[in-house]
Amino acid sequence: MPAIHLSAQSLRDSIELEPVVITASHTPKALKDAPVVTRLITLYDIKITDATNIQDMLTQEIPGLEFGFAMSQETSLNMSGFGGNAVLFLVDGERMAGETMDNVDYNRMNLDNVGRIEIVKGASSALYGSNAVGGVVNIISRENLEPWTANVNSRYNSFGHEWRNGAGFSFNTRKWNSQTSFQHTKIDPVDLPKPYSSEEIAIELMKKAQGLPYDESVLNDDSNLSRLYGQKTYNVKERLTWRVTEKLTLVGRGGYFFRTSERDTYDYHFNGYSAGLKGRYAWDYARHLELSYAYDQYDKANFQPDGTRTHDHDYSNRQQVVHALYHHPFGKNSLILGADYMHDYLSTYQFIDNTSHAQDIIDGYAQFDWNITDRLNIVGSVRYDYFSASAQKAFTERLAVVYKYPWMTFRANYASGFRAPTLKEMYMHFDMGNMGYMIIGNPDLEPEKSHNFNLAVERTNRIRNSGFLDGRYNFTLMGYCNSFDKRITTIEGPVYNGMESALYANEDGITVWGVDVSLGHIWDCGFSLKVNYSWMHETGNVYYSDFYQPRSHSMTWRIGYDHRFSRHYALNAALSGRSQGKPQSGRTDVDQGYTICRLMLQHHLWRGIHLNTAVDNLFNYKPKSYYYSSPLTTGISFSVGLSVDLDTKIRF
Helix, strand or coil, X not given: CCHHHHHHHHHHHHHHCCCEECCCCCCCEEHHHCCCCCEEECXXXXXXXXXXXXXXXXXXXXXXXXXXXXXXXXXXXXXXXXXXXXXXXXXXXXXXXXXXCCECCHHXXXXXXXXXXXXXXXXXXXXXXXCCCCEXXXXXXXXCCCXXXXXXXXXXXXXXXXXXXXXXXXXECCCEEEEEEEEEEEECCEECCCCCCHHHHHHHXXXXXXXXXXXXXXXXXXXXXXXXXXXXXXXXXXXXXXXXXXXXXXXXXXXXXXXXXXXXXXXXXXXXXXXXXXXXEECCCCCEEEEEEEXXXXXXXXXXXXXXXXXXXXXXXXXXXXXXXXXXXXXXXXXXXXXXXXXXXXXECCCHHHCEEEEEEEEEEEEEEEECCCCEEEEEEEEEEEEXXXXXXXXXXXXXXXXXXXXXXXXXXXXXXXXXXXXXXXXXXXXXXXXXXXXXXXXXXXXXXXXXXXXXXXEEXXXXXXXXXXXXXXXXXXXXXXXXXXXXXXXXCCXXXXXXXXXXXXXXXXXXXXXXXXXXXXXXXXXXXXXXXXEEEEEECCCCECCECCECEEEEEEEEEEEEEECCEEEEXXXXXXXXXXXXXXXXXXXXXXXXXXXXXXXXXXXXXXXXXXXXXXXXXXXXXXXXXXXXXXXXXXXXXXXXXXXXXXXX
């Protein structure tokens, strides 16, 4: 089937709420029946945005979500008032080891083999445990059903002279299914323009000396970004499925990731290793048992220009997880029972005597899905977690109610969340940057906790015989309140060997109020529209920094057009944008809001040749100054990409 038809079907699915999702309930459910609002990024969305990484993909699709920089230009996240350590990222339902400045390495998430992305905002710890305080992002691989596929692709972007090259191969038989992907990216360093020239500064200094009115912002500019580091990445993944019998299926996976960040005086190397094996035995469609083992390792190391390492062992985090899940039906109702065991190991020079620490995490959970009538559905979940290192326990729960009228669906949800202190937060003890400032861990930390309430209304319908408006539309309105307590942060610590220090501690929390609005419409004539708006407000002990700048208002939108002009040419066109309001902190030394637009054209040519052209930052927006939370753009940029489906070229 031509790619253009697959894309159009994916777009209809995203509007009509026909897809099946799993993140909100741990079992497959139609999107329209999911117990909590689930934001779905389809394969069509992934293709039409032509995103190079998960950061680019999510910021184009999800309002209220923004990526910036942490120290050493590692990526940080803010989603509806919560940072990266409060949002759980999963790949096919599995956690990833390692973190940098409280965020996982988002570069590990290769989009080449992704089929869809599911986002659940709000606490989800009753199903997913620690870190699911502010939400869950589940990146799900696609499984090709064709006998075999092969694709090679390449993309160039003028910003940073970025090259992305990838290849994928799959085969499918009655017994076996294999998915293999490879991706390599290379980005050159980018020198960011200075906000003010030496002449402008001299003029303002002269005005000040003469007692004339002058622009204080010119003299007090303290932009903390002047150059973006270059980097290279390699990412390879394999996923192999063996249908042993009609009832038993085995899935094995493996992956390797390498990234180098090219600093001014040294290079930082990152390595990721992943492997897993899952078995699923299904007595019938509804009753099944899953058992799995997952291994994930993430290493970091500094290298001097002569190739020597700065430390014997910089950082190595290894996680091993054994998982069991049983699903049992009771007529229209169902019960889920699950349990996990995870061994978490961390070794780093940032511990005393370059030692290592480990902990064991055990949990058990249950969920009952009660379909009282065809219209009324109640889903309840409870979970218990135990952490050996801190001897902390956590009980979490969720209750979701769905009521469906023929013309409207209502959802009400309460859920609790938690984040246990990490090994780093409990045992860290090092001189930060050798600057005479100690960072000290605290083994007495308590888990962070959250309570999330939300109400949502959803409307989906088909418009007929109305001329230009004929088509399908979907409208969703959700209001939420997320109360976050015992937040783990750093406070002023004791003097240590004559040095000042920062000590990890629990502080009073914050409360996040918000409203999310989503509207989608696809016209029968080929046009489509998607608009997503988010309003968010924080109260309580809110901490603002260069790395953390939550914004009250944000919006993403996309106008699309799909049409096949002839047998050998079809076009997908999209004009999209994201708008960010000014930060809630009210600071004057950061950008006060911005809008960035992108024009994307995908040309589907003869027999599996796809040419992508895009103009990013269409209206040439440039920040006044560059900060960790500023949009990283120097103005308009261009990209061109070519993708070739080799399976359409080779006939057997």
